[in-house]
Amino acid sequence: MAAKKKPAAKKSPVKKAAAPKAKTAVAKAKKAPARKVKGPSDKVLKEMHLKMVRIRRFEESAGKMMEDGKIPGALHLYVGQEAVAAGVMQHLSNQDWITSTHRGHGHLVAKGGEFKPMFAELFGRATGYCKGKGGSMHISSMDLGMLGANGIVGGGPPIAMGAAFSNKFRKNKNVSVAFFGDGASNEGSVHEAANMAALYKLPCIFVCENNGYGEYTSQARHQAIVDVADRAAGYGMPGVICDGMDVMAVYEAAGEAIERARNGGGPTLLECKTYRYYDHVGVRGMGLNYRTDEEIEAWKKKDAIEGFEKRLMQLGVMTQKQIEAVHTTVAKDVEEAIEYANESPYPGPETLLENVYNEKGA
Numbered sequence: 579m580a581a582k583k584k585p586a587a588k589k590s591p592v593k594k595a596a597a598p599k600a601k602t603a604v605a606k607a608k609k610a611p612a613r614k615v616k617g618p619s620d621k622v623l624k625e626m627h628l629k630m631v632r633i634r635r636f637e638e639s640a641g642k643m644m645e646d647g648k649i650p651g652a653l654h655l656y657v658g659q660e661a662v663a664a665g666v667m668q669h670l671s672n673q674d675w676i677t678s679t680h681r682g683h684g685h686l687v688a689k690g691g692e693f694k695p696m697f698a699e700l701f702g703r704a705t706g707y708c709k710g711k712g713g714s715m716h717i718s719s720m721d722l723g724m725l726g727a728n729g730i731v732g733g734g735p736p737i738a739m740g741a742a743f744s745n746k747f748r749k750n751k752n753v754s755v756a757f758f759g760d761g762a763s764n765e766g767s768v769h770e771a772a773n774m775a776a777l778y779k780l781p782c783i784f785v786c787e788n789n790g791y792g793e794y795t796s797q798a799r800h801q802a803i804v805d806v807a808d809r810a811a812g813y814g815m816p817g818v819i820c821d822g823m824d825v826m827a828v829y830e831a832a833g834e835a836i837e838r839a840r841n842g843g844g845p846t847l848l849e850c851k852t853y854r855y856y857d858h859v860g861v862r863g864m865g866l867n868y869r870t871d872e873e874i875e876a877w878k879k880k881d882a883i884e885g886f887e888k889r890l891m892q893l894g895v896m897t898q899k900q901i902e903a904v905h906t907t908v909a910k911d912v913e914e915a916i917e918y919a920n921e922s923p924y925p926g927p928e929t930l931l932e933n934v935y936n937e938k939g940a
């Protein structure tokens with residue numbers, strides 16, 4: 579497993595694991611040992627696979643529709659980063675909170691979001707999770723413990739920290755997880771939230787999805803460090819790095835951090851090294867030359883879903899046929915959900931002041 583950790587605030591609190599070379603993931607899959615008794619059950623492995631396939635299929639379709647002008651506004655697609663959401667969310671219940679980012683569809687899908695109200699929300703329809711008033715960047719579901727996507731970069735961590743504070747205050751065992759990017763890791767709000775979470779030993783996990791870019795700016799051009807997890811030392815919490823293209827590595831690292839948080843051990847900064855396949859916005863994006871095709875192809879060789887599917891077959895957890903059946907079912911779900919969203923009504927003008935703070939206090 580790629581995840582490594584050290585205790586907080588002693589010399590260097592970060593154990594480092596470089597992002598894997600393209601060949602490693604494949605080689606690992608080939609050499610995978612026979613199914614061990616220890617480790618995630620077959621059920622967990624299948625659930626994580628399903629989560630990743632659902633995210634990818636949802637995003638591929640949503641991206642296409644945005645590019646075809648069928649969805650109003652911009653979409654930031656999560657394709658490539660699926661292992662992070664799937665591996666973390668596998669440990670969470672609906673009573674655990676998460677905060678998301680502008681790239682948030684994958685987080686909600688992995689948290690149990692259904693396609694119909696998700697597509698409806700993207701289409702701005704009244705049947706959407708936020709009654710069509712949130713859209714891609716404000717989608718949320720209190721029932722699922724999803725406190726919201728967020729167009730404000732770095733806006734999520736203070737909210738997750740506050741939710742963790744409420745969990746501690748209520749003395750329950752629930753945790754909150756803040757997802758944020760490498761770009762967001764430079765925002766003051768992230769530092770403030772992490773500082774406070776460590777100070778009060780809050781059950782909060784800070785998951786940095788380091789995809790190497792903030793919009794069109796490479797990490798090397800926006801921060802003087804390579805590993806965001808190095809910053810954990812300054813907050814006084816453990817910093818852990820894991821391979822964000824390997825769902826098992828994410829599952830293991832997140833599991834440790836979440837268990838520590840549930841048992842009063844305080845927060846962890848978990849950095850997942852990952853990559854987004856499509857442009858910052860949409861699929862083709864603005865056509866700016868800020869990264870090379872070779873770089874994109876190298877990361878695609880470590881694809882989280884393909885690599886995991888090989889592993890599942892080698893472990894005897896799933897057959898090729900069963901894997902194909904998952905893809906077929908999910909594709910059908912997507913199709914039905916799009917139809918549902920397309921046929922759903924827009925919110926009427928009479929609902930304009932509903933579910934917002936206004937002078938009537940509604």
Ligand SMILES: Cc1ncc(C[n+]2csc(CCOP(=O)(O)OP(=O)(O)O)c2C)c(N)n1
Nearest residue numbers: 681729730731759760761762789791792793
């Ligand atoms: C406070 C704030 N500053 C700037 C922006 C513009 N902006 C939108 S996304 C983005 C980059 C975020 O990068 P990162 O956190 O690494 O997330 P990623 O897009 O890579 O998932 C920026 C600067 C914003 N939305 N909010």
Ligand SMILES: [Mg+2]
Nearest residue numbers: 759760791792
């Ligand atoms: Mg980024």
